[in-house]
Amino acid sequence: MTDLLVPPDENSLAEAVRAAAAAREPLAIEGHGTRRASLRPVQAARTLSTRGLSGITLYRPAEMVLSARAGTPMPEIAAALAEHRQMLPAEPPDFSALFGAALPPTLGGMVAANLSGPRRIGPGGALRDQVLGVRAVTGDGAVIRSGGRVHKNVTGLDLCKLLAGSHGTLGVLTEITLKLAPRPEDSLSLAVRVADLAAGVRALSAGLGSPFGVSGAALLPGGAPELGLDGPAALLRLEDFSPFLPHRAGALRGILAAHGAVSMVEGEASLVLWRAVRDAAPLEAAADQAVWRLSVRPTAAPAVARALEEAFGARLLLDWGGGLVWAAGPALEAAHRAVMAAARAARGTFTLFRAPDSLRAAVPVVPEEPAALAAIGVRVKAAMDPLGILNPGRLRA
Amino acid sequence: MIELPSPNPAVLARRAEIVEALRKLVPDTPLGHGVIGDEIRLKAYETDGLSAYRQPPLAVVLPTGTAQVAAVLRYCHENGIRVVPRGAGTSLSGGALPLADAVVIGLMRMNRILEIDTDNRLAVVEAGVTNIGITQAVAEEGFFYAPDPSSQLACMIGGNVMMNSGGAHCLKYGVTANNLLGVTFVTIEGEVIEIGGGHLDAAGYDWLGLITGSEGQLGLVTEVTVRILRAAEGARAMLAAFRSNEVAGQAVDAIIGSGIIPVALEFMDRPAIHACEAFAHAGYPLDAEAMLIIEVEGNAEEQDALLGKLREICARFDPISLRVAETAEESLAIWKGRKGAFGAVGRISPDYLCMDGTIPTGELPHVLRRIGEMSDSYGLQVANIFHAGDGNLHPLIMFDANDPESFRKAEAFGADILKLCVEVGGCLTGEHGVGVEKRDLMGVQFTREELDRQRAIKSAFDPAWLLNPAKVFPLDGLPAAARAAA
Numbered sequence: 096m097t098d099l100l101v102p103p104d105e106n107s108l109a110e111a112v113r114a115a116a117a118a119r120e121p122l123a124i125e126g127h128g129t130r131r132a133s134l135r136p137v138q139a140a141r142t143l144s145t146r147g148l149s150g151i152t153l154y155r156p157a158e159m160v161l162s163a164r165a166g167t168p169m170p171e172i173a174a175a176l177a178e179h180r181q182m183l184p185a186e187p188p189d190f191s192a193l194f195g196a197a198l199p200p201t202l203g204g205m206v207a208a209n210l211s212g213p214r215r216i217g218p219g220g221a222l223r224d225q226v227l228g229v230r231a232v233t234g235d236g237a238v239i240r241s242g243g244r245v246h247k248n249v250t251g252l253d254l255c256k257l258l259a260g261s262h263g264t265l266g267v268l269t270e271i272t273l274k275l276a277p278r279p280e281d282s283l284s285l286a287v288r289v290a291d292l293a294a295g296v297r298a299l300s301a302g303l304g305s306p307f308g309v310s311g312a313a314l315l316p317g318g319a320p321e322l323g324l325d326g327p328a329a330l331l332r333l334e335d336f337s338p339f340l341p342h343r344a345g346a347l348r349g350i351l352a353a354h355g356a357v358s359m360v361e362g363e364a365s366l367v368l369w370r371a372v373r374d375a376a377p378l379e380a381a382a383d384q385a386v387w388r389l390s391v392r393p394t395a396a397p398a399v400a401r402a403l404e405e406a407f408g409a410r411l412l413l414d415w416g417g418g419l420v421w422a423a424g425p426a427l428e429a430a431h432r433a434v435m436a437a438a439r440a441a442r443g444t445f446t447l448f449r450a451p452d453s454l455r456a457a458v459p460v461v462p463e464e465p466a467a468l469a470a471i472g473v474r475v476k477a478a479m480d481p482l483g484i485l486n487p488g489r490l491r492a
Numbered sequence: 493m494i495e496l497p498s499p500n501p502a503v504l505a506r507r508a509e510i511v512e513a514l515r516k517l518v519p520d521t522p523l524g525h526g527v528i529g530d531e532i533r534l535k536a537y538e539t540d541g542l543s544a545y546r547q548p549p550l551a552v553v554l555p556t557g558t559a560q561v562a563a564v565l566r567y568c569h570e571n572g573i574r575v576v577p578r579g580a581g582t583s584l585s586g587g588a589l590p591l592a593d594a595v596v597i598g599l600m601r602m603n604r605i606l607e608i609d610t611d612n613r614l615a616v617v618e619a620g621v622t623n624i625g626i627t628q629a630v631a632e633e634g635f636f637y638a639p640d641p642s643s644q645l646a647c648m649i650g651g652n653v654m655m656n657s658g659g660a661h662c663l664k665y666g667v668t669a670n671n672l673l674g675v676t677f678v679t680i681e682g683e684v685i686e687i688g689g690g691h692l693d694a695a696g697y698d699w700l701g702l703i704t705g706s707e708g709q710l711g712l713v714t715e716v717t718v719r720i721l722r723a724a725e726g727a728r729a730m731l732a733a734f735r736s737n738e739v740a741g742q743a744v745d746a747i748i749g750s751g752i753i754p755v756a757l758e759f760m761d762r763p764a765i766h767a768c769e770a771f772a773h774a775g776y777p778l779d780a781e782a783m784l785i786i787e788v789e790g791n792a793e794e795q796d797a798l799l800g801k802l803r804e805i806c807a808r809f810d811p812i813s814l815r816v817a818e819t820a821e822e823s824l825a826i827w828k829g830r831k832g833a834f835g836a837v838g839r840i841s842p843d844y845l846c847m848d849g850t851i852p853t854g855e856l857p858h859v860l861r862r863i864g865e866m867s868d869s870y871g872l873q874v875a876n877i878f879h880a881g882d883g884n885l886h887p888l889i890m891f892d893a894n895d896p897e898s899f900r901k902a903e904a905f906g907a908d909i910l911k912l913c914v915e916v917g918g919c920l921t922g923e924h925g926v927g928v929e930k931r932d933l934m935g936v937q938f939t940r941e942e943l944d945r946q947r948a949i950k951s952a953f954d955p956a957w958l959l960n961p962a963k964v965f966p967l968d969g970l971p972a973a974a975r976a977a978a
Contacts, residue, residue: 157854158854219665221693245851246883247658247883248850249923250919250920250934253704255701257701260701261698265697392689392691444694461695471679475952478951
């Protein structure tokens with residue numbers, strides 16, 4: 096473990112960054128460090144954590160807006176929203192179990208990685224879509240803002256989106272303002288027993304192509320034995336006001352019946368199921384295994400899955416209508432090469448999401464960019480972090 | 493008036509040679525000339541939706557594909573010639589306003605639908621396809637493309653990407669950025685880069701998110717992969733009229749607080765109601781101070797249930813009238829006035845400026861009161877139309893373009909409104925973009941440090957500042973490269 100800096104506020108955080116910049120000392124950037132075993136290991140003697148910057152700073156339920164400091168634990172935000180029957184539409188996952196981390200993820204960490212759950216399939220369903228504004232400290236220690244606290248804003252370049260998903264390499268997020276949504280009054284799931292993954296994706300596509308507002312569409316290759324589903328099962332979630340659900344479930348069932356036997360999962364069982372999908376729990380990745388996330392066109396997913404099963408006997412979980420492929424397997428370069436090849440063949444993308452340091456240091460953890468884009472990336476990095484001290488090497492060598 | 497940079501005399505002097513070189517890159521087609529260089533035809537490109545500003549360009553090129561766009565950009569880059577991208581020219585902020593020494597790259601010949609994939613709920617189209625053209629191409633399958641700017645019959649998806657366009661229905665379905673999967677991006681050096689594709693989310697930096705809404709500052713987009721959505725079973729609207737802006741604002745809060753997200757929630761003030769009613773005869777209540785149009789989606793029973801709840805909520809605020817459409821035709825009648833709002837205001841005033849700030853929704857009564865006071869002191873009428881659910885305010889300031897003093901006052905009035913939007917916690921532009929119109933107000937919303945950081949990112953893509961110059965960023969404080977280009 097490296098030296099840990101935990102500044103108590105934005106000013107001291109900016110000061111710490113300026114001091115590190117003056118000394119040309121790289122900093123590893125984290126919140127609670129939940130996903131320290133993700134992407135490439137950062138070579139830095141010191142770690143700067145945002146965990147000292149905690150707390151909700153603004154919550155206007157009637158405007159569906161919340162601001163919180165970057166180090167605020169996600170459960171604290173969820174609890175505040177639950178009081179007003181609201182939610183973060185992206186359904187951000189909690190990967191602390193997947194990473195064996197003791198502390199829950201922080202808001203800053205989630206936004207810096209742009210991590211979204213099953214509701215990602217809806218329009219505007221990514222966490223980055225719901226970031227209305229940010230405050231951040233650049234690599235030379237300047238405090239900047241982008242966006243604001245209003246829902247519609249096209250003023251200037253959208254640095255919110257640039258920073259969301261930049262994994263702390265362009266700036267240290269200090270405060271984030273999010274768009275909220277009302278929490279649906281009720282939800283239920285339909286489970287379709289399907290012959291294989293290709294049939295499963297077809298069932299999900301049929302559901303997502305229906306007008307009934309499917310808000311979750313996942314595929315469990317091993318089913319859900321606790322619900323009596325022992326083979327591949329396609330899961331579709333409906334959420335809305337309670338009185339609307341019986342009719343919609345009936346109509347959706349009619350569409351899905353052509354794809355396999357349909358059963359209904361209601362109440363708490365449905366909620367538990369989607370929390371598990373959200374957190375990639377059904378993947379049951381063993382502690383020594385590597386975990387990959389691939390994003391492809393849903394109809395390309397079955398071929399990706401087959402390739403990974405053949406290459407290294409991957410354990411799989413599909414979400415986002417099939418387009419998000421979770422894979423677990425041996426933490427070997429050969430397995431990683433198979434993931435890269437499958438993503439390329441499907442014209443999609445991949446992330447080495449969890450692995451021992453040795454593998455993460457040895458391979459590209461995200462796809463290489465074309466040379467012209469990589470050159471722009473180097474210049475953008477220099478614009479935001481001129482001395483290259485923020486999370487060096489986190490995304491690319 | 494907003495200052496535009498003086499043209500580069502060296503580029504102007506080479507005009508004939510440049511036009512000739514461009515003709516080799518973009519040959520004529522059976523549809524017409526690939527390059528427009530004569531003064532009469534160039535007049536057609538001298539302005540956009542911000543028609544108070546006019547300037548014919550050096551030349552216009554109308555490429556038919558990505559390779560031609562790349563070739564033109566490469567040529568302009570090598571020769572230090574400025575470039576102004578243009579879709580349909582509907583920008584209300586002057587985003588497509590030419591410069592005398594700039595080449596306009598028009599996208600209208602690039603209007604093919606390349607792929608429709610309903611299984612994966614996406615379509616790949618060229619940048620010159622109109623917004624409505626996408627929905628028309630997928631409607632038979634029951635799908636639609638969600639963002640619906642008022643100009644959707646004309647405006648092109650490439651322009652929508654560049655401005656991150658919104659529309660009346662983005663409360664539920666989001667703006668352009670929320671409905672994109674990928675773009676074919678061409679840099680000023682003429683490099684063609686595929687960003688995103690058919691999948692969700694990037695593994696590295698979110699270039700797609702940065703490019704969306706970048707107003708042509710970073711590069712051009714020639715092909716776009718959009719998400720298409722299955723249309724709801726049906727939609728129906730209701731109208732609620734109130735005695736004051738305050739009360740209508742409270743009703744909006746109560747609606748949002750109820751857990752219902754309508755697909756549209758539009759607010760009109762008294763002058764807007766009167767202008768629209770005189771124009772469209774939609775049966776709007778002329779004794780009301782404020783009016784809401786609320787639209788919900790679902791099957792017939794769901795619409796009934798939602799409209800019933802909304803009626804109950806509105807009834808708590810002492811409404812003057814509540815009218816729930818029973819049929820699709822009655823819904824259309826309710827929308828008729830609102831959809832014709834721009835034409836309606838155009839009928840009572842020779843000219844108007846359409847402003848576009850966003851405010852926290854709770855600030856609406858306060859902001860409308862202040863706008864009323866400004867209207868009195870400037871002696872100019874204003875009608876307010878407001879996407880109430882998301883806080884996007886469109887004051888229409890009426891003036892007479894034949895009277896320079898009236899135009900000057902209208903611009904000053906508009907600037908004061910936008911400063912007020914920032915003051916109450918909002919922003920300068922919700923969906924029209926900064927363009928030239930709001931360029932000089934950027935310092936109201938951003939610090940010098942923040943603007944410098946945005947300019948540095950622009951420089952990372954466009955080191956010589958050749959792309960859509962004199963837009964978005966105030967002319968003072970430009971980096972040396974940009975000043976040299978000016």
